[in-house]
Amino acid sequence: MPGIIHIVGARPNFIKAAPVVAALGAAGAQQQLVHTGQHYDRRMSEIFFEELGLPEPDLNLGVGSGSHGTQTAALLVAMEGTFTEAAPDRVVVYGDVNSTLAAALTCAKLGIPIAHVEAGLRSFDDTMPEEINRRVTDILSDPLYVTAPEGEQNLAREGISGDRVVFVGNPMIDTLVAHLDRFDPAPVQARLGLEPPYAVATLHRPANVDTAEAATALVGGLREATARLPLVLPLHPRGQARLESAGLGDVPDLHVVEPLGYIDFLSLVRGAAVVITDSGGIQEETTALDVPCLTLRPNTERPITLTAGTNRLVTPGSLGDALDGALAGAQKRIGDGPPGWDGHAGERIAAHLLSLPMAPPALGDA
Numbered sequence: 407m408p409g410i411i412h413i414v415g416a417r418p419n420f421i422k423a424a425p426v427v428a429a430l431g432a433a434g435a436q437q438q439l440v441h442t443g444q445h446y447d448r449r450m451s452e453i454f455f456e457e458l459g460l461p462e463p464d465l466n467l468g469v470g471s472g473s474h475g476t477q478t479a480a481l482l483v484a485m486e487g488t489f490t491e492a493a494p495d496r497v498v499v500y501g502d503v504n505s506t507l508a509a510a511l512t513c514a515k516l517g518i519p520i521a522h523v524e525a526g527l528r529s530f531d532d533t534m535p536e537e538i539n540r541r542v543t544d545i546l547s548d549p550l551y552v553t554a555p556e557g558e559q560n561l562a563r564e565g566i567s568g569d570r571v572v573f574v575g576n577p578m579i580d581t582l583v584a585h586l587d588r589f590d591p592a593p594v595q596a597r598l599g600l601e602p603p604y605a606v607a608t609l610h611r612p613a614n615v616d617t618a619e620a621a622t623a624l625v626g627g628l629r630e631a632t633a634r635l636p637l638v639l640p641l642h643p644r645g646q647a648r649l650e651s652a653g654l655g656d657v658p659d660l661h662v663v664e665p666l667g668y669i670d671f672l673s674l675v676r677g678a679a680v681v682i683t684d685s686g687g688i689q690e691e692t693t694a695l696d697v698p699c700l701t702l703r704p705n706t707e708r709p710i711t712l713t714a715g716t717n718r719l720v721t722p723g724s725l726g727d728a729l730d731g732a733l734a735g736a737q738k739r740i741g742d743g744p745p746g747w748d749g750h751a752g753e754r755i756a757a758h759l760l761s762l763p764m765a766p767p768a769l770g771d772a
């Protein structure tokens with residue numbers, strides 16, 4: 407009897423799942439970790455298991471890359487077989503990636519209860535694949551573990567409330583808190599030949615890197631940035647070809663490097679004057695570390711990072727002015743940070759999961 411199965415597939419999933427898996431492990435729970443194989447390069451996957459002390463996955467479905475239809479279909483087929491055979495009591499899914507959506511859909515059809523960690527976030531932008539994944543996953547899941555107060559409001563607006571919605575705080579910040587002592591900027595700065603002040607950037611959203619036009623605008627924005635301070639860009643594989651064709655290699659003072667491991671990356675961020683990103687998770691991590699963040703997106707599903715004072719939405723065209731403001735100290739955190747971002751979300755999730763009935767109710771039960 408496998409008890410709980412965790413589904414992880416992409417880089418941010420590993421970071422969110424680590425504290426939940428650890429807390430359930432400490433409680434002696436029966437659990438398995440299934441990697442879908444959505445991310446597979448060592449620097450997008452294996453390195454996080456090693457650095458975060460995640461157990462080796464019990465199974466890797468090896469679905470790999472593809473269009474949304476191809477990838478989601480491969481996930482559905484692989485997971486239907488896996489869940490039918492394993493018959494878990496409950497499946498835990500994380501965040502908003504295609505692996506999350508596919509697991510929720512598969513379980514719903516098989517009658518397996520689904521718990522969603524990071525429920526209720528909304529960008530209200532249906533052009534983002536993640537927004538579709540969030541909404542569908544939330545409809546199908548119970549319980550819904552909410553990481554920021556606005557999540558409860560968003561779900562209530564969609565008619566979802568009551569016992570199904572549980573505010574737990576942010577497990578991504580648990581991982582940050584657990585490894586804070588390891589975030590020493592000096593060694594990674596030395597290795598990359600960087601001296602403070604410098605900026606760190608990450609870019610991978612389809613709206614920014616999937617067309618030549620967007621990539622050209624972005625490279626223009628990065629040029630504005632490096633006119634002010636050196637910039638290191640650990641480049642996600644998604645954007646590489648388009649950004650390079652748009653002239654990334656010709657931007658002075660831009661250090662393009664491979665995706666970094668978690669410890670190196672957050673060490674660099676901790677020592678950065680400013681971060682430029684379109685990542686979801688990095689908006690939260692910069693809030694926790696009180697590092698100014700400029701988010702190259704028209705919206706965010708994490709508005710708490712804006713009200714916290716650390717984050718600001720920008721366009722490639724407004725990036726230069728925004729950088730001047732951030733470097734002059736305009737984006738300091740107000741207060742101690744969002745509620746429940748305290749390093750104990752994983753324990754709260756584990757305790758709640760273990761309070762739930764572990765087998766689906768038999769037919770005829772209330």
Ligand code: UD1
Nearest residue numbers: 416417418444445446447450471472503504535536643644
């Ligand atoms: C996915 C998530 C996104 C999340 C991001 C985290 C979806 C719809 N999107 O986007 O929400 O922010 O992960 O990083 O699930 N590739 C490699 N090596 C890898 C993985 C991917 O080279 O290990 C390349 C492939 O060319 C692939 C492309 O990156 O086609 C995109 O990968 P995919 O997992 O489909 O989407 P992401 O852009 O990574």
Ligand code: UDP
Nearest residue numbers: 417418421640665666667668671685686687
């Ligand atoms: N991250 C990392 N190395 C990198 C870039 C990001 O370890 O080179 C970490 C980052 O600290 C955060 C997570 O990856 O914990 C965010 O993943 P990503 O930006 O790919 O996805 P999103 O959060 O946008 O879904």
